[in-house]
Amino acid sequence: AVSCVARFGGTPMRPEEEETHARAAELPSELAGGWEVRSSYSGAEETWVELLPDGSAEGSARSFSRGRGWRAAPREGGKVGWRLTVTMEDKISSPLTFDGTVREDEYVGLSYSGRVLAPSKRTGQPAEVGEFRAWQR
Helix, strand or coil, X not given: CCCCCECCCCCECCHHHHHHHHHHXXXXXXXXXXXXXXXXXXXXXXXXXXXXXXXXXXXECCCCCEEEEEEEEECHHHCCCEEEEEEEECCCCCEEEEEEEEEEECCCEEEEEEEEEEECCCCCCEEEEEEEEEEEC
């Protein structure tokens, strides 16, 4: 199966490529920990994810059963913040990816928002299935 986590501006990675890439990706300690998530994706409207320091992830929602992992990269163009990708798995091991940007927020501290991606049923390629907003717990 083709993973939904895509290279920035590239094609989706195979699971073995994703694992190698995740180990090499940046795992900034300030992003590790719990995140409250609100999304428009059915089954993950109100949930949480835990980003562990080793790059793995945990979470709880009706639409996913376990975490696959997370990785971050500095935002492009010298902007302050991170580009963060968190991948969870549904009950049949299909990826559900939260891909977005982390910024400082004056009210909640760190804020994370973006789009929810899942494999298209027709093509298997990543497709946007919702939007989300999250903040650190």
